[in-house]
Amino acid sequence: MKIIVQKFGGTSVRDDRGRKHSLMHIKHALEEGYKVVVVVSAMGRSGEPYATDTLLNLIEAKDTGVSTREQDLLLSCGEIISSIVFSNMLNKNGVKATAINGAAAGFCTNDDFTNAKIVDMKCDRLRSMLEEHDVVVVAGFQGQTEEGDITTLGRGGSDTSASALGASLQADYIDIFTDVEGVMTADPRIVEDARPLDVVTYNEICNMAYSGAKVIHPRAVEIAMHAKVPLRVRSTYSTSTGTLVTVKGSNEIQERIVTGIAHVSHVTQIKVMEKEGAYDLQATVFKAMAAANISVDFINISPTGVAYTVNGDVTERAVAILREKGYEPIVTEHCAKVSIVGAGIAGVPGVTSKIVTALSEQGIGILQSADSHTTIWVLVRDEDMIQAVNALHGAFELSGEMAKDFE
Amino acid sequence: MKIIVQKFGGTSVRDDRGRKHSLMHIKHALEEGYKVVVVVSAMGRSGEPYATDTLLNLIEAKDTGVSTREQDLLLSCGEIISSIVFSNMLNKNGVKATAINGAAAGFCTNDDFTNAKIVDMKCDRLRSMLEEHDVVVVAGFQGQTEEGDITTLGRGGSDTSASALGASLQADYIDIFTDVEGVMTADPRIVEDARPLDVVTYNEICNMAYSGAKVIHPRAVEIAMHAKVPLRVRSTYSTSTGTLVTVKGSNEIQERIVTGIAHVSHVTQIKVMEKEGAYDLQATVFKAMAAANISVDFINISPTGVAYTVNGDVTERAVAILREKGYEPIVTEHCAKVSIVGAGIAGVPGVTSKIVTALSEQGIGILQSADSHTTIWVLVRDEDMIQAVNALHGAFELSGEMAKDFE
Numbered sequence: 119m120k121i122i123v124q125k126f127g128g129t130s131v132r133d134d135r136g137r138k139h140s141l142m143h144i145k146h147a148l149e150e151g152y153k154v155v156v157v158v159s160a161m162g163r164s165g166e167p168y169a170t171d172t173l174l175n176l177i178e179a180k181d182t183g184v185s186t187r188e189q190d191l192l193l194s195c196g197e198i199i200s201s202i203v204f205s206n207m208l209n210k211n212g213v214k215a216t217a218i219n220g221a222a223a224g225f226c227t228n229d230d231f232t233n234a235k236i237v238d239m240k241c242d243r244l245r246s247m248l249e250e251h252d253v254v255v256v257a258g259f260q261g262q263t264e265e266g267d268i269t270t271l272g273r274g275g276s277d278t279s280a281s282a283l284g285a286s287l288q289a290d291y292i293d294i295f296t297d298v299e300g301v302m303t304a305d306p307r308i309v310e311d312a313r314p315l316d317v318v319t320y321n322e323i324c325n326m327a328y329s330g331a332k333v334i335h336p337r338a339v340e341i342a343m344h345a346k347v348p349l350r351v352r353s354t355y356s357t358s359t360g361t362l363v364t365v366k367g368s369n370e371i372q373e374r375i376v377t378g379i380a381h382v383s384h385v386t387q388i389k390v391m392e393k394e395g396a397y398d399l400q401a402t403v404f405k406a407m408a409a410a411n412i413s414v415d416f417i418n419i420s421p422t423g424v425a426y427t428v429n430g431d432v433t434e435r436a437v438a439i440l441r442e443k444g445y446e447p448i449v450t451e452h453c454a455k456v457s458i459v460g461a462g463i464a465g466v467p468g469v470t471s472k473i474v475t476a477l478s479e480q481g482i483g484i485l486q487s488a489d490s491h492t493t494i495w496v497l498v499r500d501e502d503m504i505q506a507v508n509a510l511h512g513a514f515e516l517s518g519e520m521a522k523d524f525e
Numbered sequence: 526m527k528i529i530v531q532k533f534g535g536t537s538v539r540d541d542r543g544r545k546h547s548l549m550h551i552k553h554a555l556e557e558g559y560k561v562v563v564v565v566s567a568m569g570r571s572g573e574p575y576a577t578d579t580l581l582n583l584i585e586a587k588d589t590g591v592s593t594r595e596q597d598l599l600l601s602c603g604e605i606i607s608s609i610v611f612s613n614m615l616n617k618n619g620v621k622a623t624a625i626n627g628a629a630a631g632f633c634t635n636d637d638f639t640n641a642k643i644v645d646m647k648c649d650r651l652r653s654m655l656e657e658h659d660v661v662v663v664a665g666f667q668g669q670t671e672e673g674d675i676t677t678l679g680r681g682g683s684d685t686s687a688s689a690l691g692a693s694l695q696a697d698y699i700d701i702f703t704d705v706e707g708v709m710t711a712d713p714r715i716v717e718d719a720r721p722l723d724v725v726t727y728n729e730i731c732n733m734a735y736s737g738a739k740v741i742h743p744r745a746v747e748i749a750m751h752a753k754v755p756l757r758v759r760s761t762y763s764t765s766t767g768t769l770v771t772v773k774g775s776n777e778i779q780e781r782i783v784t785g786i787a788h789v790s791h792v793t794q795i796k797v798m799e800k801e802g803a804y805d806l807q808a809t810v811f812k813a814m815a816a817a818n819i820s821v822d823f824i825n826i827s828p829t830g831v832a833y834t835v836n837g838d839v840t841e842r843a844v845a846i847l848r849e850k851g852y853e854p855i856v857t858e859h860c861a862k863v864s865i866v867g868a869g870i871a872g873v874p875g876v877t878s879k880i881v882t883a884l885s886e887q888g889i890g891i892l893q894s895a896d897s898h899t900t901i902w903v904l905v906r907d908e909d910m911i912q913a914v915n916a917l918h919g920a921f922e923l924s925g926e927m928a929k930d931f932e
Contacts, residue, residue: 167574167575168574173606176606176609176610176613177609177610177613178613183616183621183622184609184612184613184616184624185623187623188609188612188613188623188624189609191605191609191624191625191626192605192606192609194605195602195605195606198598198599198601198602199580199583199599199602202583202584202591202595202596202598202599203583203584205591205595206583206584206585206591206595209590209591214590215590216592216594216595217591217595217598218598219598219675221673222673222674243672243673265650266628266629266650267629268626
């Protein structure tokens with residue numbers, strides 16, 4: 119049985135244009151001889167009755183004793199309703215489809231409610247349903263514990279559902295449909311000549327996703343990578359096959375150095391200098407952040423002190439904690455982390471030089487930097503971010519043309 | 526552990542007045558030392574987003590290939606959402622509550638989707654939740670098959686859920702909350718001096734329910750009866766304990782002959798006369814009705830022919846079938862079945878005489894009659910129904926006063 123997994127977001131279920139195009143993609147796959155496993159998110163936009171946030175608003179969960187177990191049970195209804203409405207739409211359009219919830223589709227998870235991990239996939243039932251139907255629509259974002267409790271998979275949960283199904287069924291492709299043309303060299307909202315990539319490696323897309331590119335959840339990528347199932351990021355509204363995510367191997371990948379530029383804004387840089395005679399600074403600072411459940415990033419540790427970034431929302435809390443411990447942090451709010459991602463970076467001389475040159479030509483100061491073998495990160499001021507991403511996009515010729523001349 | 530099961534309808538979850546009163550009943554039970562298992566229906570009235578019919582409208586099930594399995598999965602969301610909103614409301618009001626779906630509460634059913642039968646109750650989980658919470662809110666109307674498919678229990682499903690939980694947990698009481706004061710001697714909308722009964726037998730309430738009194742589903746009564754758990758039909762909006770449904774035993778029950786008058790209107794009487802020389806009429810007629818899935822009632826078989834009633838909606842279809850078979854039925858549309866229910870009827874002389882006298886005094890013709898040891902049924906014209914029910918209610922002194930003089 120040739121199987122393809124196709125994941126559609128909430129708007130593909132809710133509005134006419136989305137429905138029309140998703141139907142087209144499914145019919146196309148059927149014509150090519152595939153059985154199609156469709157994964158859907160909750161339908162509709164914020165504020166509509168069956169959207170995730172509307173369901174959540176029914177209980178104002180924070181103020182009351184409602185458990186995360188109950189919250190997951192409630193939210194799972196959003197995707198269940200969506201899956202059945204979608205299956206109904208397919209049947210009305212002559213496609214032999216049926217819908218099932220995550221539990222019946224085989225998602226066995228731990229009981230880490232609101233952010234459950236998949237511990238096993240039991241897809242026998244789904245396989246036998248595929249014998250009798252051309253399409254099985256699975257409610258995304260959800261699973262079930264051994265004890266029978268419904269769970270949800272956390273952020274990007276429906277992407278993860280699609281990947282886990284693709285891996286377990288050994289599908290030919292996992293297609294993640296979005297509203298962009300694929301994985302872009304940079305955010306097209308800020309870089310005019312950003313273009314979709316034909317192919318990226320699993321590592322690159324993971325790094326881009328973790329670095330702020332909101333195309334697909336990294337967990338979904340890791341599952342597909344592990345199972346060696348090709349994953350495609352595609353546009354619902356186009357016939358293009360989008361960006362293929364694969365292992366390193368294609369000529370396109372091998373020839374290029376940098377794949378894309380990602381960014382995250384609204385970041386705060388915090389520096390704490392070592393006090394004379396006290397040598398417990400590093401342990402004290404990071405223990406205090408961890409105890410307060412504050413994520414730290416971009417960590418530079420040196421004999422004279424530490425520097426790191428936190429999400430702008432927790433600035434005040436982070437600073438207060440440091441002051442309580444007797445430190446006087448140096449705080450720079452309104453920063454942005456710009457990531458230069460590319461599997462080809464490792465061992466290629468001159469990449470850092472190119473970055474520094476491109477930014478300094480624009481008069482953009484680098485507040486901090488870090489690098490791995492596939493990514494270089496620079497911290498700049500928020501106000502410089504758009505210019506920085508464009509400069510780097512140009513310097514590495516990501517638009518597919520020659521680098522532009524910068525003044 | 527002292528347990529009470531309390532079932533609330535959708536309006537008790539949705540509107541302020543309903544919430545306030547149901548909270549009062551639950552707190553009262555807690556003060557008396559009970560743990561409370563609450564069963565809820567889907568919330569809201571027809572047309573609101575999480576009401577059963579609104580969910581069903583999302584798929585217009587009849588016209589498409591959506592299976593009854595999917596329909597049940599969809600509808601189950603209504604009660605799940607309701608249970609969590611209700612649990613949240615309780616917690617906000619200082620009651621330690623949690624919610625679970627039917628599957629987790631232990632409802633094991635067959636796979637007769639849309640009308641599933643409970644085959645087993647596995648309440649260990651629910652019992653352990655009651656150790657840690659004062660109230661567990663269970664989504665009514667639903668269960669799960671051995672294979673893991675969600676099912677619904679059909680009409681009156683939440684009543685059935687409450688009874689099954691009460692039976693399995695050996696609860697002290699099963700309270701079914703409605704918008705009336707209990708089981709009434711007759712429909713208060715048509716009999717001005719109808720009054721709530723303090724106590725009725727399981728058999729009486731079953732007969733009244735099957736005869737058109739819409740208080741509680743007979744299946745729920747049968748389960749409670751079998752488990753010998755007292756069931757009470759109560760008003761959400763009153764502190765009264767309503768009507769106790771029990772085995773025959775109380776003085777009130779033993780002394781009275783007739784308990785109540787029920788009615789069903791919009792019934793069609795069909796008579797088919799035996800043709801000379803043909804003796805297969807009985808078998809032919811009822812086989813034909815069964816083959817067309819038409820329910821028949823009030824069956825009088827005699828050597829000269831048969832008479833029976835059908836729901837007014839299927840009159841045309843029933844008549845067409847009979848004509849196809851070569852019969853010319855005598856059809857009387859717009860009839861009503863009036864039931865005189867009482868565990869004391871059996872063996873008491875003069876009951877039939879009293880009925881006939883009461884009706885003939887009002888000039889009401891009896892089109893047909895039937896009787897069992899606990900109920901006497903008469904078929905009258907729809908236009909006579911209200912007068913007939915009032916006359917019988919008066920003749921048997923059901924208002925609690927002396928019988929009125931009829932002109």
